[in-house]
Amino acid sequence: DAKTTQPPSMDCAEGRAANLPCNHSTISGNEYVYWYRQIHSQGPQYIIHGLKNNETNEMASLIITEDRKSSTLILPHATLRDTAVYYCIVRAPYGGATNKLIFGTGTLLAVQP
Amino acid sequence: NAGVTQTPKFRILKIGQSMTLQCTQDMNHNYMYWYRQDPGMGLKLIYYSVGAGITDKGEVPNGYNVSRSTTEDFPLRLELAAPSQTSVYFCASSLAGASYEQYFGPGTRLTVT
Numbered sequence: 001d002a003k004t005t006q007p008p009s010m011d012c013a014e015g016r017a018a019n020l021p022c023n024h025s026t027i028s029g030n031e032y033v034y035w036y037r038q039i040h041s042q043g044p045q046y047i048i049h050g051l052k053n054n055e056t057n058e059m060a061s062l063i064i065t066e067d068r069k070s071s072t073l074i075l076p077h078a079t080l081r082d083t084a085v086y087y088c089i090v091r092a093p094y095g096g097a098t099n100k101l102i103f104g105t106g107t108l109l110a111v112q113p
Numbered sequence: 114n115a116g117v118t119q120t121p122k123f124r125i126l127k128i129g130q131s132m133t134l135q136c137t138q139d140m141n142h143n144y145m146y147w148y149r150q151d152p153g154m155g156l157k158l159i160y161y162s163v164g165a166g167i168t169d170k171g172e173v174p175n176g177y178n179v180s181r182s183t184t185e186d187f188p189l190r191l192e193l194a195a196p197s198q199t200s201v202y203f204c205a206s207s208l209a210g211a212s213y214e215q216y217f218g219p220g221t222r223l224t225v226t
Binding site: 034041042043044045046049087101102103104105106 | 117148153154155156157158203205214215216217218219220
C-alpha cells in the first residue's frame, strides 16, 4: 500500500470549511483513497473514500487530483464536534491482508469557537 | 444494529496474567480485525479474519492469539501479559473488498503493570 503524508495539525474556525490535505505520490492505479477520523478516546470512524472521481456524502467531500498523487478532504462547515485526528489511507482493492488499514499519525484538526 | 461491541472497556492486568478481549458484530460481516493503538500513534493490525474458522497474522501478532468460531465473534487472547501490551485495543469489521469501509468498536483500554 502506498504511503501517505499529512500535516500533523491544523486549525479551523467554527462554521468555516476545513480543508485537510494528503499527499500519496506513490499511489498505484487500483488503490483507493480512504479518510477516517478518530475523536478523542473513540474508535476510528469512516468518512469517505474514492478512486479517481471526486466524491461527496453527508459528512464531507473528497477531491482527488487528476494525477491521483494528492487529495483533499473538505468538511464544508466545521463544528466543534469535528475536532479529531483525521487519517488519510491508501489501500489496494483486494481482500485478506491487503484489506487492512495502515494508519499513520494523521492530522489533528482543532476547530476553534 | 449495535454494530461492533467490545468488552471490557477498561482492564488492569498484572505482568504474566492472561485475559480475553471480546468483540462481537451484528452486521453479518465476513471480515474482522484487531488493532492496537499506542499513545500518540496510529493503529497497528494484530490479527484479522476473513471468515469463520480462518484467521491470519497482521503486523504485530506476537503475544496474542485469536479464534473465529462464528461470524459474529472474534475474541483476542493475551497470554502472559507484558507492560509492552499496555495499549488501546480496537476491533473492527467489514464486508469483503477494499471498497467497503471498516466499522470500529469503542475500544478496550488495557494497562499491564
